[in-house]
Amino acid sequence: MGGQQLFQANPPPDPSELPNAILDWRIQLDTQNYLSSKELHAIQEFRKAANYIAAAMIFLKDNALVERDIRSEDIKARLLGHWGTCPGLTLVYAHANRLIRKTKQEMLYIVGPGHGAPAFLSCLWLENSLGVFWPGYGRTKAGLVKLIASFSVPGGFPSHINAQTPGSIHEGGELGYALSVSFGAIMDKPDLVALCVVGDGEAESGPTATAWHGYKYIDPAESGAVLPIVHVNGFKISERTIYGTMDDKEIVALFTGYGYLVRIVEDLDNIDQDLAASMQWALDEIHKIQKAARSGQPLVKPRWPVLILRTPKGWGAPKQLHGEFIEGSFRAHQVPLTEVKNDPEERAELQRWLTSYEPRKVLANGEPSAEVLSVIPEEDHLKLGQKKEAYASYEPLDVPNWLETGLVAEKGSEASCMKTIGEFLYEVVRKNPKTFRIFSPDELVSNKLDAVLRHSGRNFQWDVASRAQGGRVVEILSEHTCQGMLQGYTLTGRTGLFPSYEAFLGIIHTMMVQYSKFVKMAHETTWRQPCGSLNYVETSTWARQEHNGFSHQNPSFIGAVLNLKPTLARVYLPPDANCFLSTIAHCLRAKDYINLMVGSKQPTPVWLSPEEADKHCIAGASIWRFASVDDGIDPDVVLVAIGVEITFEVIAAAALLRKLAPDLRVRVVNVTDLMILAPQGSHPHSLLDADWDNFFTPDRPIHFNYHGYPQELRGLLFGRPRLCDRVTIEGYREEGTTTSALDMMLQNHTSRYHVAGAAIRGGAINNDKIKVREHELISEIKHMAAKDSEFINKNGDDPEGSFDLPKF
Known part of the structure; x- marks a missing residue:
């Protein structure tokens, strides 16, 4: 039975009946027998295998399949990793695999809780994506032993998802950006769904809160979709999460207000049936919205699906130890058994925990069982770890020859750098209707770059004036959302531009640094192909912010870029409009850099002819x-x-x-x-x-x-x-x-x-x-x-x- 047929539509509640009537807006599904017994068992076996590998990676350096009792010398010297989020991540991965295998849907898996690397890596090993990119980690017993023993030790995979992780375009080290990255990734990719897991700790962050509005900038006729799954497991390192303290009524009210259809997945005794039906329903809702838009009858302000997945923190870990709760508490957030190397009681508990996953059955002889493999997509290009969008999809821009349009007026005539490049960007937009976007925090006109709007306008789907117009400008007054969308758009093969008032680029300083670390590791990973550069245009500078005053005077973002790895960092301060044309043309063609261009929107002298400016910029100084x-x-x-x-x-x-x-x-x-x-x-x-x-x-x-x-x-x-x-x-x-x-x-x-x-x-x-x-x-x-x-x-x-x- 398809998810669309299971959906029971409910009318909006009468305002006089609020707040209790808000619960009527929950999506109700019949989930009891959604999966066949064969499908259900296969999913459960996959989850056992993935959870076993993830837990073993945190603890074991030897005895990888627990073929004998665990000894002190089997335990790693340093226990690193975060178990708490892993069971939820493997649960979602397993069901994503089933859905992809069934529907052939193109998907990316974007993980907000990036510290759940053991979960991601274990699933990559099971589908053999790890072995494709890292031959030493093939789907053999030797590959499994190496994966478990080398996790979070020098020479092995780090404790966070990073650029070395196949299928990843987001690290998740600094929380809050997975959702906006997902929205950027699916822009201009109509067949792609970004499956985005947002941790309930991450959901407390300001960037995530704003990113929920991302769908208001997605035209379903031209772009793909994001399926957000909010993983509510209740705890951070040592405290409850906000979402973990919210009841269903509060959750439904919040996300209904954001504009979503809300499905809460929380039947722990029936979790696989519940999630399978819910994910199919969500995909059907996405396809319904897209079909309407692509047939010329778009839904106005469509309500996109969101899943709220409630599971215990560290699900599957020991329930209690030393008189304290482990599973379902903050103690399961990182390493549940911290003294396992020296405490025989904890080692015995670890033995019981790991063997509960039946590794000798689901990973017999160190290889996945046939049932585990039956969940995984058969086509390599559909596997979440082998999506080309994540590592090899760069499409170079058709960059106009700026010398043909450079300012040829007499030296000393005046021109605004921004107005001049605005005309150039108009041509870039015209020549690259599906591979170039501008992400601007509501300052495009103020920064005098509005010439681009003559061609396409803004892509604001909730505004009747902009809806379904193919706009290339995403303008939202959240620097974090602009940055996240730019990152997702860039890492999936396209090129973007981020213009901003100079003083406020510092808002995304750490996001830019996190991204640069991802790109730095991508440089050192041979199978990662180049992608476009991250391009910033810094204008409305302190030197001409005398009208807005002291608060708008801050050139510190230059220093932020200067501190990056030299192979990545580029800072340009073109002295006039022709030099800025040369610079931006270069930056839009460049790959794998962080480009910062600093200029003025006010008219200033044009010191150099186009030919002189070109030579000047090539030399870097003259x-x-x-x-x-x-x-x-x-x-x-x-x-x-x-x-x-x-x-x-x-x-x-x-x-x-x-x-x-x-x-x-x-x-x-x-x-x-x-x-x-x-x-x-x-x-x-x-x-x-x-x-x-x-x-x-x-x-x-x-x-x-x-x-x-x-x-x-x-x-x-x-x-x-x-x-x-x-x-x-x-x-x-x-x-x-x-x-x-x-x-x-x-x-x-x-x-x-x-x-x-x-x-x-x-x-x-x-x-x-x-x-x-x-x-x-x-x-x-x-x-x-x-x-x-x-x-x-x-x-x-x-x-x-x-x-x-x-x-x-």
Whole structure:
């Protein structure tokens, strides 16, 4: 009997009957005889085998099949792993296998409780996916012994699901992101269902709470579906979970309010019948919604299914020990028998526990029984551990030739970097209608990237104006959800872009770091194929957030990327619109990086032609001869500009110095690729020391005017020879308010006056003509800065002409 036929529709309750009537919204199914006795027994045998292997992995280094009594020397020196979630994960895996085998449904298995790695690995071994990617772990007794003995020891699989785990696109180390990753994974993959297990501890997190709205951004005509299973086992490390204290009425009310159809799976005596019927019902509901949308008669605001799976914490572990409850308590969260190596009573309990799974029957001679194998999909491409979407599905973008559309106006004309790349992104969207999306936290128009909306609009299915329009923009005011969706979309072969106000990218700092760790391990895993880069556009920066004030001024995300593994990290600060076009075109083609691009939405000068910008970006830095004295030959001081508004101040300082101190020989260098500054050999892009000297000289003073925090740049430069006494750095000093653009530069010592002052001090060291006038010149420059500051405070605006194009 199919799940759709079992569904009993209930009308919404009368508001006067709430809250008790909310229970009428529970989905009721007849589950008693859903599986045949043969199917039921096979599922139970699979679960026994998987749970045995998972538990053995936590404890045993020898005697892998318990062919004799367990001794102290059989126990690992360190007991690592989390048993508490494992029985639920193997239960879901077993039923996913049955459903895939029956329906041929394409599925990914995304696990929120990533610390349940033993459960995932045991199922991968049973279906032989582990052996396909890691031949030493084949489906033989030798492979099983190796899996059990090497888990959570050096050289073996770690205690968390990671990139070395076949079938995985999510680690789950930092909880809260599995659901949003799942939504990203199924976008533009209409035949795919992401089976997402959300732990009840994870469900307490803010990112998970917001991600429940993810279906409001899924068009069932063009994308697949997520089947969330909330695993409510009641406990965290030492405390009850919120969901574990909620009764059925509260759970149903919560998820009904989110917009879901709720099925609670909790019949422990009949759990396999219950879950089998429930998963079939959920898949039928998904197909019903998709069929309606794909036949041109979409359901308005469809209610997608969610399963609430209630099982005891650490189900199957010893119920009590030493007078304390184990199963069904927080003590089963990690290792239930912590003293098993030294305590004979605990070893005897472990013996009873492991043998209760009948390993000699379900894993006779170290190989799965025929009944266990009968649950597993027959086709390799359908097995959860061998889905190409998880490791080898990258589709390169058709990236337009930006040189054909670059700004060819006269140098010094102004353009917004964001408006310019917005037009370019419009073409990217047009050329890549199924492989490119923009994930934006409600700032696309504010950041002046709205040109893309001319083609496709937003993909907000709950908004009548956006529904079923094929929009390429997902705009939700949750950075966490945008990040999770971007990760899922990227790791399943597509390419995305995350534009944001600069100050608020820090919200997803740790998510980005977690992702980078996944990619780092993927680099070291030979069977993992490349995927697109994670691309951030950081705009509305502190330098032009004088209108929103101090709270919106924070460039710290640059430092977060700088701290990543050098093979992954890329930070670009293009100085104008043409350079930004070159940069974004490169980043959209690049693979396996974390790309951060920092720019401005306000009109700023276009310093370089398209051809010049292309060369500049390829090199990562160049000497700007037009702003330098004698093309920068034999300078007294080197001024380095890094960042859009910062570059303007350096150019303005160079022009000012031509008037005040014509005898000072200034070289202006612009850096667009921040990583070239790192010590030779420390980053793939870092300059050789000889090239460094060609840019910055071996011995002349250098002043860096930098968009980010000065300490970041000091750390990046550390290790370059001969820098200690000749480098000064200014950047964002945590100073600002609602003020003028020039005042922001003055307050943070990045203004043209501060740059000119640093140039005079540095130039005086080797230029006697400047040395004799040093105090006079510095005093004059300080006076000019004070007068401008006084004007700003009095008039609330910058002096007229402050941002006119500097003239040389």
